[in-house]
Amino acid sequence: MTDITIALSKGRIFDDTAPILNAAGIEALDNPETSRKLILSTNRTNVRLIIVRASDVPTYVQYGAADLGIAGKDVLLEHGGAGLYQPLDLNIARCRMMVAAPISFDYDSAVRQGARLRVATKYVQTAREHFAAKGVHVDLIKLYGSMELAPLVGLADAIVDLVSSGNTLKANNLKAVEEIMTISSRLIINQAALKLKGNTIQPVLDAFSAAIKA
Ligand code: PRT
Ligand code: MG
Numbered sequence: 655m656t657d658i659t660i661a662l663s664k665g666r667i668f669d670d671t672a673p674i675l676n677a678a679g680i681e682a683l684d685n686p687e688t689s690r691k692l693i694l695s696t697n698r699t700n701v702r703l704i705i706v707r708a709s710d711v712p713t714y715v716q717y718g719a720a721d722l723g724i725a726g727k728d729v730l731l732e733h734g735g736a737g738l739y740q741p742l743d744l745n746i747a748r749c750r751m752m753v754a755a756p757i758s759f760d761y762d763s764a765v766r767q768g769a770r771l772r773v774a775t776k777y778v779q780t781a782r783e784h785f786a787a788k789g790v791h792v793d794l795i796k797l798y799g800s801m802e803l804a805p806l807v808g809l810a811d812a813i814v815d816l817v818s819s820g821n822t823l824k825a826n827n828l829k830a831v832e833e834i835m836t837i838s839s840r841l842i843i844n845q846a847a848l849k850l851k852g853n854t855i856q857p858v859l860d861a862f863s864a865a866i867k868a
Contacts (some may be wrong), residue, residue, distance in 0.1 A: 678861030
């Protein structure tokens with residue numbers, strides 16, 4: 655019988671989570687990068703993994719389709735966190751949320767002059783709060799990916815996106831002009847599941863805590 659379902663996205667989150675899961679005694683029986691399965695069994699008969707889009711992880715956990723999940727702070731801020739308990743920063747998939755603009759664009763003087771900026775981003779909530787706090791007027795344009803393209807073709811003056819190595823910005827003649835926040839991924843838990851299945855979830859939570867401290 656499966657007692658616990660953990661929602662994960664493949665790619666960097668799965669790669670960074672696998673060692674923590676292993677340290678917690680949980681090992682996936684399939685590799686999500688090569689298998690087309692969306693439900694992965696583990697060595698523990700009472701634990702299974704489901705593979706979903708990174709931005710869908712909080713939704714699966716909020717509605718109890720998964721008991722636990724791992725999601726970036728970027729994704730959690732956009733989701734809002736309703737119904738979620740966020741007990742642990744796993745310190746994985748680290749990056750920075752930045753404002754970036756073309757190398758040729760004088761962002762600082764545009765801001766100083768009170769210009770109205772067009773900003774393209776997937777992170778509309780976070781961007782809105784950031785610019786409101788700075789008193790900068792922006793028109794936000796929602797995109798679902800490849801934000802770096804927007805300023806190159808005249809869709810936006812600037813973007814809000816995640817940056818890790820900086821290589822993507824550099825390759826597209828963009829520069830980071832402002833840091834909004836540092837980002838890492840957190841363990842999230844369905845609040846009701848923690849109450850109802852505390853006996854099974856708590857040991858997994860403890861194993862995660864121990865694994866990230868080790
Ligand atoms: O790919 P999909 O549309 O399904 O969703 P996603 O892109 O949100 O998922 P995924 O798996 O790519 O990222 C999952 C989580 O990893 C994000 O929610 C972040 O919390 C975290 N993370 C860490 C990153 C990065 N680093 C990162 N560099 N997510 C995305 N990027 C992208 C960034 O958007 C940009 O396009 O990588 C590019 C920049 O990388 P550098 O190294 O060139 O600076
Ligand atoms: Mg991606």
